[in-house]
Amino acid sequence: MLSRFFKNSFPSFFKTSLQTHHLTKYQSIYRFSSLSDDELDGGELISFYFVSKGQEIPVQGRVGENILEVAKRNQDLLEGACDQSAQCSTCHVILDEDLYNNLPSPNLKEEDLLDMAFGMTKTSRLGCQVNITREFAGIKVELPNVHYNLCNLGDNRI
Numbered sequence: 143m144l145s146r147f148f149k150n151s152f153p154s155f156f157k158t159s160l161q162t163h164h165l166t167k168y169q170s171i172y173r174f175s176s177l178s179d180d181e182l183d184g185g186e187l188i189s190f191y192f193v194s195k196g197q198e199i200p201v202q203g204r205v206g207e208n209i210l211e212v213a214k215r216n217q218d219l220l221e222g223a224c225d226q227s228a229q230c231s232t233c234h235v236i237l238d239e240d241l242y243n244n245l246p247s248p249n250l251k252e253e254d255l256l257d258m259a260f261g262m263t264k265t266s267r268l269g270c271q272v273n274i275t276r277e278f279a280g281i282k283v284e285l286p287n288v289h290y291n292l293c294n295l296g297d298n299r300i
């Protein structure tokens with residue numbers, strides 16, 4: 143019932159930038175995407191891997207989509223508690239050094255948030271701030287085993 147309300151309550155100009163992400167068999171929510179539906183359908187697919195708890199998980203993302211969006215679409219691998227507003231570090235990822243060096247440098251706000259991330263390394267980034275490029279093809283993006291969600295310390299993810 144509630145999800146039906148949200149689906150029908152957004153103005154039409156928002157609907158092109160919304161996509162459904164299924165949380166459970168019975169619930170769904172809308173979340174904002176950095177790409178329109180047309181861009182998601184027509185963008186070049188890039189195959190790469192998430193490494194979580196030693197397991198490699200093959201995924202595909204579209205050029206221009208960010209790491210968090212791909213992780214949400216694939217087994218909800220990252221939390222992204224702030225809905226991509228760069229207010230937390232729950233989408234912390236560790237990148238391959240060569241890929242990290244080819245990306246634009248993180249801004250000061252992202253660096254400050256990474257200081258709060260568990261297991262930060264010199265190639266750490268926030269998944270919501272890194273867009274997929276062709277350089278992602280075949281690389282491995284490491285997902286830390288633990289992260290801090292300062293908004294919900296009772297969560298089992300710490």
